[in-house]
Amino acid sequence: YGKNTIKFLRLHKEGKKQFVKEVEVCAHLRLTSPQEYLEGNNSLVIPTDTIKNIVLVLAKKNGISSLEQFAIDICNHFMTTFCQVAYVKAYVQEVPWQRLHEDGVPHIHSFICVPDGIRFCEAEQCRNGPLIVFAGIKDLKLMKTTQSGFEGFYKNEHTTLPERHDRILCGEFFCKWSYGECKDFDFNCIWKQIRECILEAFAGPPDCGEYSPSYQKTVNCIQMLVLSRVPQVQVIEVVLNNTFYNVVDMKNLGLTNDKEVLVPVETPYGSCACTLGRK
């Protein structure tokens, strides 16, 4: 199969107010025949350059009301236009431009990049199969400075980790969920709702938090909350790349360190991942 990445900006105006989407689109295609590979016969090959043109033309004609709708548009275009396409996947990712505010007043044409979790989506379709839509958030970095521990784990002669009931929980989240064969969803609204679920499940109530006995359990809490609150989500995958912090031992330096100064442990780092769906 082949894959192509295109970056571009889509502007539009409503009166004098300007709106901007900057996206990176990656289109994957698989053809019905491998003759290009086996025989060097290019007659069915759709060049990267053509794919780029199509994506830009679709952006011009349709705009980007939501990343998901734009990914769906791309899949539909390739499936209906090219009978040699056996499979198409469109991945769309957003540069997180946010409107600038001055003293609370929104600016009509100025934006700031705020990458606190990147929105992305995927639409994919096999010929004669359903069009399936995924959405997600990545590069979302969160930290809890307390209410986290790791105890009661399996121990043997290679175990050196002490049990801890008050550690830092910190990591980068990748969450991706499936909408199934969706139609007429308000993708922008649902995405914001899911982002809030993730933050809420990670952090717990604002006044006291909620104890996390492991990275794994926190991953599961996020999945459970999203599935319970957002009926459009069929399956949700969460990957957490943890950053470990060690309390610095300052005994040699004549000081006690009551979890005040910690250093990140860069090796080893771990990640845990889980995919959870509805019954």
Added chain:
Amino acid sequence: YGKNTIKFLRLHKEGKKQFVKEVEVCAHLRLTSPQEYLEGNNSLVIPTDTIKNIVLVLAKKNGISSLEQFAIDICNHFMTTFCQVAYVKAYVQEVPWQRLHEDGVPHIHSFICVPDGIRFCEAEQCRNGPLIVFAGIKDLKLMKTTQSGFEGFYKNEHTTLPERHDRILCGEFFCKWSYGECKDFDFNCIWKQIRECILEAFAGPPDCGEYSPSYQKTVNCIQMLVLSRVPQVQVIEVVLNNTFYNVVDMKNLGLTNDKEVLVPVETPYGSCACTLGRK
């Protein structure tokens, strides 16, 4: 000279509420004698490991009330403790953790990383010289989708760029200013004030913006506004790494493109830099 980079986390509590600073500190030292280089005589060398310990001990003892105060503490410690140090510079940069909010309520111990401009500072001192403090913001990405042009530039036989009076202005800013020999400044407050000046000078009034005839002029506007509004700033340097966007020519594709779809031009990219001080 030698340079060392240390990353760590500093936590503190006020009641049950938790606060966090994650910083990267880089300490530069130059010794009074080059004998370590010329003769392999290490007797004056302060090992990286010792520097790390000192930085962590200072963080433990003093906390990090502001990046600037912490950088000053480091300089003071090295100058007063080690007579073999001829010059010290402490660079401190912050990981932009922000307190999480749920429905507007701040969480007592959960944080999200929001890298919309990274705060940093530097303090430096030569033996018998003044301690000078710099602060700055980097990796700040801003965009204006209109009210920007570039006309009337120098032309010769190698000129192919057309004049434009409605282009995109987009780039990454690095701003660094000097406080001179400061004392008792509220560094956190001043930094926020300067950040707002930068955004305001870049964007112009929220309802209409202000026309920018060049990247260079925008850089100058930022400098002028900061110097006029913030008396503590002595000199300000601004570097702007521009991203150019070209309106896609869609004539071949049978479409007109009225600045709706643009692609980034990755080569060449340019930057402009200027340093401006008071008379």
Added chain:
Amino acid sequence: YGKNTIKFLRLHKEGKKQFVKEVEVCAHLRLTSPQEYLEGNNSLVIPTDTIKNIVLVLAKKNGISSLEQFAIDICNHFMTTFCQVAYVKAYVQEVPWQRLHEDGVPHIHSFICVPDGIRFCEAEQCRNGPLIVFAGIKDLKLMKTTQSGFEGFYKNEHTTLPERHDRILCGEFFCKWSYGECKDFDFNCIWKQIRECILEAFAGPPDCGEYSPSYQKTVNCIQMLVLSRVPQVQVIEVVLNNTFYNVVDMKNLGLTNDKEVLVPVETPYGSCACTLGRK
């Protein structure tokens, strides 16, 4: 499942001659029960820290005769030691240290890092299943300045790419092959042989090369040559991330440019991938 990354150096001596392997190991584990996720019950969980210790102990005890053997050792250890492990995968990647030579004489203890294609391998096993070994090379950048074209491709109203019969072929290769259920292979020797096949199939005969009608066909040639020359390989996957170069149009500048000056096209970039096995 969980994943952990550990970096370390393994030294050994033969007489006064020193040998070094620097590797990055990533161990993936899946347990027989998801109780850690669902119930927060950690009693079966093998902490990252324990996995790190095991990998370091295996390196100390067994050395790293080849990346593949080390990956096999890791899989065997986890499968035989922990009955709660349902699946294990060990990925091992090498930092490409090469012995320094002075005037052709090898140095007994000095090395230079030469990253002209990174060697890696994977071993994986499900409980009660076979242990399967993969090996590969990644980040291998190759270029042919002639003997490459792209013609006869599919055209429609979105096609703007001209046909070309003398373009640059340039890209980064990722190749990964399976040895099936291997035993007693000389993995180091086979890996070098496959690397040479890849280079030979890419470049063609040294005096004239071989015409490539497309990236896809070059990918296929590499796969065919490896499968024909190296009987231990069962299946081979090749991914080629192309870099496109455009001949600069210098007509406006009063010059003809006979494929002398070219600029890389950063957007769009494409990749093609293919997996080929034996019948």
Added chain:
Amino acid sequence: YGKNTIKFLRLHKEGKKQFVKEVEVCAHLRLTSPQEYLEGNNSLVIPTDTIKNIVLVLAKKNGISSLEQFAIDICNHFMTTFCQVAYVKAYVQEVPWQRLHEDGVPHIHSFICVPDGIRFCEAEQCRNGPLIVFAGIKDLKLMKTTQSGFEGFYKNEHTTLPERHDRILCGEFFCKWSYGECKDFDFNCIWKQIRECILEAFAGPPDCGEYSPSYQKTVNCIQMLVLSRVPQVQVIEVVLNNTFYNVVDMKNLGLTNDKEVLVPVETPYGSCACTLGRK
């Protein structure tokens, strides 16, 4: 001032044999008047696009016989063509394409990227001043697995580092030297000679090496050897970004580890730098 980066490929043929240079050029200009900044008057500004065109035209017309000559050409062009230029600096860096060999036979048009130290150069000139040329190598990673120690350093209450007489010496080198006001040098030949000096001074004799009492002393040895062997070099700056490795303590795991397994220490990392010239 302004800065612009351009990447391109320069091909040429001798008979059927093909040669390639891929370079990244960064041109810095400072104008005689700051009116572009202060008044938004662009009449003296040379657009990025024009600079790109000039660099490409020079590459087309002159070829790239050496990076240094090309940088000199760029400086000369800007100084002689534009009277508004007060200062010009041209930085040129090479993508390390090497000719492929099959069984020792060089291939006429195929290349592999071998980034074992990146060659770069700089030429700079102020109006009415001399043209000065620098050259250098960066991203050169070297390791000695023995014959290195660090003892006799300064100690106080913050010292926790033990003395070591058999540690790993590993790091990334940046070396930059000045040729002064050069003329008619064989830059390609001198560069290779200096690279060999660096490797030789780092490693010592192939059969036994030479003991390094510190990173600093190794930096100095490199500088001394280059200055003594290469008369064209006026001044040489060396920066060494060290990677520290710790022998893993395996006592808790019931094993002795005789410098066989080591882990990189990612924080703190240090660097030492020194500039040395002739009297």
